[in-house]
Amino acid sequence: MGKGDKKTKRGKxxxxxxxxxRPRIKKKTPTEKKIGLKFKAQVK
Structure with missing residues (x-):
């Protein structure tokens, strides 16, 4: 159980x-793009 082990996170x-x-980390799409807004809400 270590660096040489194919089945462990450390081995991967x-x-x-x-x-x-050790799954790949997927890039999150912005919420604005999902909804279909053209402009982000601006903070007052």
Whole structure:
């Protein structure tokens, strides 16, 4: 259980791969784009 283990998070980081233990982080789309607004709300 360590750097050489394919199934652990540390092993995935060491190999530079992804899987169930270390999923890819997805970029979040802004809420304005989801709703379809052209301009963001401005703070007064």
């Amino acid at each position: 980081i060491n190999r530079g791969t992804f899987g169930a233990r």
